[in-house]
Amino acid sequence: MSTSQNQQIQILKAASSKINEVDFDNVTFGSVFTDHLFECDYIQGAWQTPTIKPYAPFLLDPSARVFHYGQAVFEGMKAYKDTNDSIWLFRPDENYKRFNKSAVRMAMPEVPETIFMEGLNELLKLDQAWIKKGLGNSLYIRPFMIATGSGVMASPSDNYKFMILLSPAKAYYSGEVKVLIAEHYSRAANGGIGAAKAAGNYAAQFYPTSLANQAGFQQVIWTDDATHTMLEEAGTMNVFFRINDTLFTAPTSERILDGITRKSLIEIAQKEGIAVSVRPVLVSELVAAAKDGSLKEIFGAGTAAVVNPIAGFSYQEVYYELPKTENSYASLLKEKLTNIQNKLAEDSFGWTVKV
């Protein structure tokens, strides 16, 4: 391990790299991490020295607030390598802003932009060999912050740890998925934390999702918790519905995550001349459209899954299979988006940022 100083970031390099142990073509999403991580502690109101160091377990007190009260937020983003070996991020400012929005909602300190961005950039440069070129390849980036302060009183922590992990990734889901429309369980409350990338939102979905899995469905599409009549989003994806030639997606709200893929796809679709309608979409509309044949496509959109076509949905014990569409919007939008992300097409939106 050698120590050096770079832009106030303390860098401790790993003695050797694990990269040769990794089968990049067959990595399970989120299971393999690069040689280093970025870390910055917040102690009693002050951010400490930002550090890059070898990926390794760390010590926490058994009474750390994150264990007992779930005070934790995260982000999900990706880095791409172009044909010239330059590294690119996709709308990282959006992730940064959303991270701090989540932090505020969970009564956690906002992470300063220099710590977040310079930490990320330096970490990416150090572990750049882990970013593979080519469509479908990327390095998944997981910034997160946890409450490390000790004590089991139900109040915000004084101390926090901000970290960034890197994990080589292929697209998240393999192929099409069947979904279940939620009729009883829900993901978020009005006035709750659904719009934040708060850790607790995700474990809350595991049990209902496991019930769906047992019934043969890979994902749940959540509905509003009060009436279960409005389609909201999936576990880690926003959802689009194509009825005839119009794309519908729910407006974001305090129950729904404001997805960066979602808003990028809306802009790409509009540029491609596709009609997009952002308004509450009713389950009853979806069922009616499936019955009369006007429902052409459903797809999920998110950083991990990119664009994920949905093969069909189940509602009130009835399964509605979607038709095979020739000029699929999902395929078109996915191609346009990933070409921009991978620097294979011009980025007329100005979304890509060089590391």
Next chain:
Amino acid sequence: MSTSQNQQIQILKAASSKINEVDFDNVTFGSVFTDHLFECDYIQGAWQTPTIKPYAPFLLDPSARVFHYGQAVFEGMKAYKDTNDSIWLFRPDENYKRFNKSAVRMAMPEVPETIFMEGLNELLKLDQAWIKKGLGNSLYIRPFMIATGSGVMASPSDNYKFMILLSPAKAYYSGEVKVLIAEHYSRAANGGIGAAKAAGNYAAQFYPTSLANQAGFQQVIWTDDATHTMLEEAGTMNVFFRINDTLFTAPTSERILDGITRKSLIEIAQKEGIAVSVRPVLVSELVAAAKDGSLKEIFGAGTAAVVNPIAGFSYQEVYYELPKTENSYASLLKEKLTNIQNKLAEDSFGWTVKV
């Protein structure tokens, strides 16, 4: 550190005790822990050797599921010491059952009764010097379980850690509190995890509670998220309302924690001949009763706070101060309950269990 074997629990004793450093009359709730903790790991489907060992930080992988997805549940209970130095628990079977109910909802394994109960009993015996006698004194018990499996895929962990921590406690809140009735924020969704003691439920309340604190209120009384017309519960307490001579409290639901103090108080009240009505209580009723003088008392009920009188509430910017009541139900019920818990009165309900 010495090692011994007891009922299959591996016991590693601390070399020395920290007990003389503790000012038992002035401990902040949840801030001081005893010399030992109980721990049992669940690895790929199997519970490992239960262990009692010195309280100390432990290592976790940065990608541990608890940090990213909030897969974590807990319980809160208390041990009491009677005048003969015997140690007593209050309805521990209820905490055990609720713990596993929470675990199931969060897609976590249920903890076997022997691990939970024998672990707790052995730990209490070892650290019994930390339990102080006398009304108001107790040892707060924090069983909890976290997802320790590594990997940032949004799915349940394979590995978990179950732990029990002990913390000497006085009653949680000092004196009366003023509360704010929630008009925008909420604690739980229909079909959500509100009825589970899931970690994420608590951090979700920190921000709205801090807004209430800034406005001069110590606690929030949550309302249903869909209409904000029904009174539900406080952050770590169920709530009772006395209108004339009847006690009202909301029925438990999937949005409300089924509190053990709440149900014990209902039984004690009934035994004392107090009329108890378990039904949804409307904010409008509360305001009307405050205005016409029929609202006599509001109090919270929970293990940490025991019975906590509420001095007044604010709703739609109006503060309603409660009258001083001579024969307060809160005082009567608190006395009856704590006398049973501390073995100062006969336990005709059979709630107390000797360690």
